[in-house]
Amino acid sequence: LMVWLRRTTHYLFIVVVAVNSTLLTINAGDYIFYTDWAWTSFVVFSISQSTMLVVGAIYYMLFTGVPGTATYYATIMTIYTWVAKGAWFALGYPYDFIAVPVWIPSAMLLDLTYWATRRNKHAAIIIGGTLVGLSLPLFNMINLLLVRDPLEMAFKYPRPTLPPYMTPIKPQVGKFYNSPVALGSGAGAVLSVPIAALGAKLNTWTYRWMAA
Numbered sequence: 001l002m003v004w005l006r007r008t009t010h011y012l013f014i015v016v017v018a019v020n021s022t023l024l025t026i027n028a029g030d031y032i033f034y035t036d037w038a039w040t041s042f043v044v045f046s047i048s049q050s051t052m053l054v055v056g057a058i059y060y061m062l063f064t065g066v067p068g069t070a071t072y073y074a075t076i077m078t079i080y081t082w083v084a085k086g087a088w089f090a091l092g093y094p095y096d097f098i099a100v101p102v103w104i105p106s107a108m109l110l111d112l113t114y115w116a117t118r119r120n121k122h123a124a125i126i127i128g129g130t131l132v133g134l135s136l137p138l139f140n141m142i143n144l145l146l147v148r149d150p151l152e153m154a155f156k157y158p159r160p161t162l163p164p165y166m167t168p169i170k171p172q173v174g175k176f177y178n179s180p181v182a183l184g185s186g187a188g189a190v191l192s193v194p195i196a197a198l199g200a201k202l203n204t205w206t207y208r209w210m211a212a
Helices: 002-028 031-036 042-064 069-090 104-116 121-145 150-156 180-211
Strands: none
């Protein structure tokens, strides 16, 4: 009975972590923040999204031991955000009101690293974590360039629920850094590795608890 209980609780915990990580990943630099502040706080968004994606994705991937799980995890987040985008659209806001972040390609790189290194956990942490941090800002900047002027949407349709300090401001990119993609990639690559290691360690702790 205790073995069954521990295993059931363990799998339930995995589901809870997956769902809550999805919410945290979205809200760490949520889609509204992403659309409004795209050009002024892109580095902040990139770092938060890289780290939140990698900690959940590598935890889930190492738990199953199956390459492809990280992509599945990122797909859940993408679907969840598209549902939110549809909800805003249903409320009468324009289609471009929400820009959905791009997580899937970076998660695919993590999966490919795990698969190419024959399920080597340390390679997934170091190489995969670095690739996620490097690639996510690039994919998301491309995504933003395909959206019809996010700032125009931000000013034309202000968010009544946002506090004053979150209201959109004019782009100040040039005053702080010359390349938000380069800075976001550099910082993301450095920070994603220890965060990936944390995700792997959380997986180890969970297994130890289950086997106790």
